[in-house]
C-alpha cells in the first residue's frame with residue numbers, strides 16, 4: 001500500500017521515496033542485520049479461512065474496482081473481507097499510507113509526510129462510502145505527529161462529509177492518540193460518529209516493546225477516558241493483540257483497567273508477524289482460549305467482546321455495534337477454498 005515514485009519493487013525494511021517526495025521505510029521496520037534466530041512454527045489450522053464470495057461481496061468488489069476505491073480490507077489482504085463486505089462493512093484508511101510512528105507489530109510504512117494532506121479526501125471518502133452502499137464504515141488512519149493537531153480536524157471533516165452524504169451509515173473512527181490532546185479528541189468525538197476507538201494493542205508491561213515510544217498504555221487509557229467523559233452517548237472501543245508474550249492474568253488486568261474508564265467494546269485477536277523484521281509470535285492462542293476471554297470480558301461488563309484468532313479491531317464491527325455477537329466464531333477451514341495463511345500476517349493495522 002506504499003506510494004512509491006518508481007516501479008521498482010521496494011524490499012521490506014528499505015528506504016524509498018513516496019509520491020509526495022518524502023522518504024519512508026517500507027513496512028515500517030528497518031531490516032534487522034543481527035536478528036536473533038527465530039523459530040518458525042507452522043500456523044495452526046484455525047488461521048485458515050474461507051475464500052470470499054456471495055452476491056453482496058461481489059457487488060462491493062465491483063464498485064471498489066470500477067471506481068478505483070482504496071480499502072484497508074483489500075490492501076492488507078484481510079481474510080475477513082468476504083464476511084465484512086457481505087454485510088456492508090468496510091474499512092478505509094485516512095491521511096495517507098505513511099505513519100510517523102514505527103510500532104514493532106505494524107507493517108505500515110514509516111516516515112515523515114511533512115504536513116502533506118489530501119484536501120479532497122473528506123469528499124472522496126464520502127463518495128466511496130456511498131458508492132460501496134455500505135451500512136457501516138470503519139475509518140482508521142496512520143499517526144500524523146507532523147500535523148499540529150495530529151490530523152484531528154481533517155479526520156473530523158471526513159466523518160462530517162460521510163454523515164452529510166449518507167446519514168444512515170454508522171461511522172466508527174479508529175483514531176491515533178493525538179498525543180493526548182484533549183481538544184483534538186473532542187473535535188473527532190463531536191464529528192457525528194457513533195463509535196470512537198483507540199487501540200491499547202497490548203498489556204501494560206509490553207507496551208514499550210510493542211508500540212512506538214511516543215505511544216503509551218496510560219496515554220491510550222487517557223484518550224478513551226476523555227472521549228467517554230466528553231460524549232457518554234458515543235461508544236468507546238479498543239483492541240488487544242494476543243501472542244506477544246502477555247500472560248492471561250495481564251489480559252484480565254487490562255480488561256479491568258478498560259472497564260474502570262468506561263470502555264464499552266473490546267476486541268481480541270491473534271498477533272501475526274508481518275515480516276521477519278517485526279516482533280516474533282510468542283504463542284498461538286486457541287479459539288477455546290479466545291472464547292474464555294470473551295466470557296470473562298462479558299462478565300466484567302463490556303457491552304460486547306469480539307474475540308477470535310482472526311478478529312481485528314474492525315472485524316464485523318456492525319454486528320458488535322448491534323450487540324449481537326452470535327455467529328462471530330472464528331472462520332472455519334473449507335478444504336480447497338482456503339486462503340494461504342502466508343498472506344495473513346499483513347493484518348496488524350492499528
Ligand code: SF4
Nearest residue numbers: 099101103106143350
Ligand atoms: S500501529 Fe498505528 S501508530 Fe503504530 S505504526 Fe502502525 S499505523 Fe502507525
